[in-house]
Amino acid sequence: MNTGRVVLITGTSSGIGLAAAVQAAxxxxxxVATMRDTTRSDALLKAAAEAGVTVDVRRLDVTDPESVAACVTAVADSYGRLDALVNNAGRANTFATIETCDLATYREVIEVNFLGVVAVTRAGLPHxxxxxxxxxxxxxxxGLIGQPFNEGYSAAKFAVEGFMESLAPTAAGMGVRVVMVEPGPVFETAFGANSGLTRESLLTEAGPYxxxxxxxxxxxxRGAHPGAQTGREIAEHIVTALTDPEPPFRVLTSDWAREYTAIKYTDPEGGRxxxxxASWLAREED
Structure with a gap:
């Protein structure tokens, strides 16, 4: 049954965003399932059809202010309302450290993963x-525990954490709830594949590192992430965050994620x- 509520979801061409769009429907x-390149909507439309639902596919490039404004305005004009926003669009990590990665790449990672979230949130808030x-x-x-060779990506996700944690009480005072959904590693997503990175290329470009x-x-x-989940599993938490009358601010999507991030919260000096x-960068013979 249609609830009459309208949700705009970014980054829906694959992975978590695709699954969230179908499950929300x-x-x-x-x-309203948005993506930068709508010619890549076939997988989403097929999944929606197989699930017996429909989605409204629209173009939205989170790094383009005109695209963001045009899309959000058009959605409000089409439906007369916007009840929820899911910020999901993101760019894959570079797996490079700052000395071997150009600043343009860092800027792109931060632009998509952080400033894109800010831009879409800003446009959506009046509605x-x-x-x-x-x-x-x-x-x-x-974005809760920084990882080696994930500096740019971690920095962007840390920034999202700070932005949303700061915004949450202000937004709540205006009747808008803010929820962070925090997955660990995710299987069955094109996020990593879309980066075009390979082990060989990474090692070649690493230089002294x-x-x-x-x-x-x-x-x-070696599969050092026993808590890895599928995009569909993460999407279930997103839909719960949309529908729960009293959602928490932070939703950790697995026991692994809760145990992992607890290390940070019980380690104020950072030693643990x-x-x-550091142990992840040590050779077995070291």
Whole structure:
């Protein structure tokens, strides 16, 4: 049954965003599924058809202020309301450290993963205030504990954390709830694949940092993330964050994520976190 509520979701061409768009439609939302390139909507439309639901696909580039404004305005004009916003669009991590990664790449990572969230949130807030709606943003455990060779991505996600944690009480005072959904590693998503990175290319470009990048990539390849989840599993938490009458500010999507981030909250001086992350860069013989 259609609830009459309208949700705009960014980054829906694959992975978490695609699954969230389909599941939100199944939950009765009118779903505006946005993506930078609408020619990549086939997978979403197929999944929606198989689920027996429809979604409204629209173009939205979170790094283009005119695209953001045009899309949000058009959605409000089409439906007369906007009840929820899901900030999901993101750019893959570079797996490079600052000395070997150009600043343009860092700026792009921060532009998409942080400033894009700010821009879409800013555009949506007048309509969300009118509806007494909510903002659900997909964060990451990498925005709670910084990871080696994830500096730009972690910095952007840390910034999202600070932005939303600061905004939450102000927005609540205007009737808008703010929720952060915090997954750990995610399987079955094109997020990493879309980056075009390979182990060989990363090691070639690492220069003197190859000696610490190689064991880190070995650690990743060994499946060092027992808490990895599918995009569909994360999407279930997003839909719950949309529908729960009293959602928490931060939703950690697995027991692994809760245990992992608890290290940070019980380590005010940073020693345990530093030892843990440093161990990922050590060769087995070291």
């Amino acid at each position: 199944q939950a009765g939302y009118t779903v 969300l205030r009118a509806a007494g709606g909510r903002i659900v943003t997909v964060g990451s455990t990498r 190859r000696r610490v990048l190689e064991p880190y990539l070995d650690w990743v390849a 976190v530093r030892a843990m992350t």
